[in-house]
Amino acid sequence: MKQSNPDASPIAVNEPLPVPATPGGYFSAMIVVCAAALVMAATIPGRTQGLALITNRLLSDFPQLTDDQFSWINFWATIIGGLFCVPCGWLLDRVAPKYIVLATMGTLALVTIGMSTATDARTLGIYITLTRGLGQSMLSVVSITLMAKWFRKDSSVAMGSYAVVMTMLMVVGFGLLQGKVVTAGWRPMWASLGWALLMMTPIAALFSWPVTAGRQAADAAAVPSGSASLRKALGTSCFWVFSLSISLFGLVSSGVSLYQVKIFDSIGLDEKVFHVCQLIGLGIGLLSNFITGWLARKTSLSFLLGLAMAVFAASLITLPLLRTPGQAYTQAVVHAFSGGAIVVLFYMIWVHSFGPKYVGEIQGAVQWMTVIASAFGPPVITEGRDLLGSYQAIIWLLSALAGALALAAFVTHVPVAKRGDWSVLDPMPTKGYGLSQEAN
Template sequence: MSSRTLPQRLPVYYGWVNVFMAAVAMIATFPGRTFGLGMIQKKLLEDLRISELEFTGINLQSSLLGALFCLPMGYLIDRFGVRIVSAFVIGALGLSVLGMTQIQGPTSLLLALILIRGLGQTSLSIVSMAMIGKWFRRRLGIATGVYTVLLTFGFISTIVGIGSAVARFDGWRTPWSAVGWGLLGLAPFTLLLVRNTPESCGIEPDAPVPPPVPEPGVAAHRDYTVFEALATPAFWVFVLGTSAFNLVFSAMTLLNESIMGENGFSQNDSMIVMAYLTGVGLLANFFAGAIARRHRLGALLGFGLAIMAASLACFPMIRSHGALWVYSAAFGFVGGFVTVVHFVAWGNFFGRSHIGRIQGVAQVVSVFASATGPEMMAWCRERTGSYHPILYVFAGAAAINAVAAFLVPTPRLIPAAEPDPTVLDPVPGDTPVSPYLQPTPASAAAQE
């Protein structure tokens, strides 16, 4: 008799271990994110003797080129599984961060940032989301809520820890080197704990069990391929809606102090705003994760985008601290809702079999939006002398997308009788199984 695997021996569903590791992986994207690089930006510019304007241009180029890492990442996840891919990406990111500590000028900085942005902000984000999507269907909303809560505390702890290290050392290279070595140490730990799918571990997936006697005329269903998902209106409404939030959020957080200053608020006020965003966003994560269901996602996204549109339209008129706190709470609420929808939608709508590539396409649009948001805000300020005009444009776009989210139909379930035109050879230990079909004894025995 073969020995039971670790996931089979645990008294709880192993998907929750993947949720924890998914949060760890997303936190590990820190060096490739705008706020992560922002913590060393001042010392980096002084060290390399480059201007802020030149650095902004390098950052934009690296973000856009790094977004291209999305294209093969979805295929690699679906082909080789999240276990191997996550360990590889984290290790490669660690080496890239260590390599960045050796740069001497703008050219080497651009090359280093392309790798760090591509492996961190782009690739590892996709891997992190796939770790959950491959394991959850029925409780995906709850799993995502737990995941986002872990992210909140994890990112706060990371920011405090790295921030203290950067302040303690004269330069940026020593603390940045510590980040790189930490990532290299995390890679084998990821390989040890992460698992590809429930089927690969010989356990039942987290999905609704079909009724013992199917209703007459009701057929089983299969998962969407990436091209079938791209052909649905829901995919583009949700991609554009969540990306619109990322565009605005990246701009409002990167330029937070300057934007608040235009309305007469201080640096301390801008820090309190960020605290409100985080705290209210955490509560919204709980609420949205608890109620997120396949048929409710359009309403959740539409509701969040409607609040965002109202918040952006009202912001230019805000002058009192009371109104600023209300705005901050509203925007944090939007962030909590949209974050959960972004993580939950793809698996709920399109199934688990091709989720890596589907999320990869969505991430390309998301990263592009995040990269261009600050540039659009800065361009508006340079041309008009104010950030306010572009906020009205953002508000109008969010309102249109909110209406679309309320009206877009939920993608239909594809009958299993319709052939899958892009079936891949199954990965050992990662056989795609529709959440509406149970693995056969033969397939279960062939797993890990």
Template sequence: MLGLCLILLTMTYGIRFSFGVFFQPLQEDFGWTRAVTSTVFSAYMLLGAVFAVLCGWIADRYGPRIVFLAMGFLAALGLGLSSRVDSFWQLLLSYGLLVSAGNGATYPLVASLASRWFKERRTLALAISTSGVGLGSFLFPPFSSLTIDSYGWRTSFLILAALSLVITTTCSLLLRRHPSERALPSEEMGPYQGGSTPNAGVGGISGDFSLSRAMKTRSFALIGAIWFFYSLCLFMVIAHLVRYAIDLGVEPLQAASVMSIMGITSIPARISAGILADRFGRRWVAIVCAAVMAVSMLWLTLSSGAFMLYVFGAVFGAAYSGLGPSTNAIVGDTFGVRHLGSIMGALEVAWVSGAAVGPALAGYVFDSTGSYNAAFNLAVGASLVIVVLVVVVTRPQSKDTSPTVGEISG
């Protein structure tokens, strides 16, 4: 099951991180500005939040197989149609809408699926399955660049469409629900024992929160804020790091390699963080990772050359990748796993909002001041806010929506 989740995320994030490779040829062929071309990806990200909520709701009721089958078809259709576009609005519909419908919900669905199947070592399971993010960002951009150079961007879109259809469909047919989900879930809550879903059987079903009930709690708002600030920092770096490095006088190839270092580092870091989180507590690992993110962003403001940027890429890549599975596991610990697909889909709205605000904020700051330092310092503060939020998030009481006094060991 973990292997299937990893492959699905590798495909999704391979497509997502490859858009930057298509950026220049699309500009050259159609004469679009950077702002216009970027709008397609912004629409893709924003619409992904809508589809995450919808797909999470469907998966909670009918299982993941039918959802991923439909998503695989839509992603392939969108990529195939993208190879035939002749105008901006056509690409906005084919890529911004259809491809978003095809893979915008993959991460929360994979996270909820892994959480359902693995209770005792949930964070490690999430770390392994979500390593597809780093693997996809490492493998697919150079592959797409090679196919564009050899056959053109239209054919490259078609190749991605074929890969998405074959890989996603094959994995979807092999997916299945946890056996315990065949029983009707209980709505009664029991006392929280800490660390894992309370009163849960093997699959963690009894006493889990529904989406509507979870959204009424303070913990839901706090976790949403964690995801927002986390995404803000991450996508600020993804969008502007290469440009920042070039501004420092680093060669473009070296600047791009910083992103590769982030991707490579993230894979072992996710797994290591998962092992440590299951042993010492999810919250402690999340706190450490968020604090290291803050330090690395401060380091970025002081960087003056390629070597310092390479160090940043390695440290930041390890920190952000370790924070992901830890915070995902906290969601399952807080609300249970029965309705985790729809709950994570709703939280995806906060994630996508941060992804939209971070790059735009950094761009505005640079245009206003001629420097990224103020934006990066804001990211330092955002990372420290995550530390505080992780400390105060607790599982709500059984009979009301106020949080309990939980322990930091999570």
């Protein structure tokens, strides 16, 4: 009887053997990075930043809606839309991403076109909810999961490149939309956005997990060593520290950024300073994406998260203390650098720690948390200001939470899937889904 080697790396029963980090070659890898970035850029209609482009002009078309009523419509649309994350993650572990991209992005395009024709508040609320669910929730999960399932090993450079390409596409998209809304109004601009998404949908679907001569169809479901299920991931401190960190960052980003002009006004800084800070943040964020991706190849991800959250906490402490434009620009550099690092680490950690087999479900759950947190951002800032008496008090409270998460990150154990940390798990039962990941 053949004896097993006790020193060999453990491989789970019935788990496929490891596959190359860049199956199909670097050209295919580049295509996947661009496709995933394009899918994320397509979330613009469902994001707060996208809706903010048309809010004032939209409200002028709906005089029956007050600012507060529209805020609550947006709040509940975000909450309900966040529920779309969970089934999306489940599907991504069972259905090839190209089919999900085709269905989700195409439907989002049609919803965006339909929203441009809305004439009553109820219909508008339904359309906003669908853009949140299909865009901010589902397409975000699809984009991140596509990267995680393709790049199995040494994904730091790929994830950093993805963050950069995605940011550049967002910048171009927002720039074009800003010009269109001023010259044509919100309805023609929103309709044009929908038609543009509809035309890009087949391209994004075609390049989501392309089949190449160097890559077999079965590679799409291949898993290195072992993978953790969502239930197992929920039982680790790594999952909660990283998910709570990105959720807090999302809460602060949606809340503070929405009211940052008012925060600056309360400390004597004008709106021009705010716009310069936004531009500074963009450039520094891109630089941080590259540097964090490079450092992640050499340093523990939990250590990097601890540093990023500590710097993030420091940037929040200084925000209410700013008095001059120079101080504001310095704070913008620090804040953007920490934010860029947190975002890249969020993209990288899930497949690194829990493996790619169940990563759709895991990232669906995390995305749901971040969406819910971002929904609570604006009310947390405004209610906290009213309850505690100033913006400074609530911002410092959020800074304390960021500091606590930084400490937790420094002491958190990070599992490594390719090391075999999850190889003792039973594989997920397979079922005969007609659009499986092996069906190319």
